Amino acid sequence: MTIYFGYDKQQVIQALRYHFISKKEIRLMIILVNVFAIMSIVLYATKKVGPGPFLIGSLLWIVLMVSFWFLLPWLVYRRNVTFRHSFRMHFRTEQFELEHENGSRPWYYKALSFYMESPNFFHLYFDSRSFLLVPKTADMGGSDVSELRKILSDNVKKK
Numbered sequence: 001m002t003i004y005f006g007y008d009k010q011q012v013i014q015a016l017r018y019h020f021i022s023k024k025e026i027r028l029m030i031i032l033v034n035v036f037a038i039m040s041i042v043l044y045a046t047k048k049v050g051p052g053p054f055l056i057g058s059l060l061w062i063v064l065m066v067s068f069w070f071l072l073p074w075l076v077y078r079r080n081v082t083f084r085h086s087f088r089m090h091f092r093t094e095q096f097e098l099e100h101e102n103g104s105r106p107w108y109y110k111a112l113s114f115y116m117e118s119p120n121f122f123h124l125y126f127d128s129r130s131f132l133l134v135p136k137t138a139d140m141g142g143s144d145v146s147e148l149r150k151i152l153s154d155n156v157k158k159k
Contacts, residue, residue: 001147005138006086009077011120015133016073018118022159023128030064037061089134091151098132109155116159122152125159 020026040057043049077083088099097106107126116123122134136145152158 001091001140001143001151003089003091003134003138003140003143003148004086005089005135007083007133007135008120008137009083011135011137012083012133013073013077015118015121015123016076017069018116018121019123019131020068020072022116026068030068033057033060033064089138091148112156114159115152115156117149122148124152124156 021030037057037060040049040053044051044054085100090097090099095106095108097104111126112124113127114125116125120136122136124132124134126132134148136148140148
């Protein structure tokens with residue numbers, strides 16, 4: 001199976017949000033900050049504490065949400081020139097290959113630790129920080145997304 005694709009900025013930024021939010025440590029931090037913010041609201045409403053903890057909780061929540069929802073995805077997109085190029089990917093029985101106008105790079109499926117699916121992409125992870133985004137809207141030359149999903153599920157474990 002061969003697919004051809006480029007990246008759409010808004011879809012990539014949304015996929016990067018999924019990447020960040022899928023991290024256990026980030027989810028835990030979001031939960032803890034939300035619990036702290038809720039507790040500070042309750043304690044402020046019952047006059048147990050002054051406005052300081054309430055304002056700190058609110059500020060922490062705002063900073064956390066802005067950084068993980070807007071700032072980090074935008075910074076990663078801006079730094080990575082890969083998202084501005086077009087690619088061709090070949091999925092074969094033993095390996096897959098990513099091709100660009102400057103060259104190509106094959107990988108065996110066992111090089112991938114897992115894959116994740118978001119609304120617009122397949123996230124192919126080499127480790128917890130290195131991954132490829134494969135758009136579901138790619139030109140698949142007569143094939144469809146379900147065929148690519150089957151190839152990935154047969155060769156790589158799903159998160």
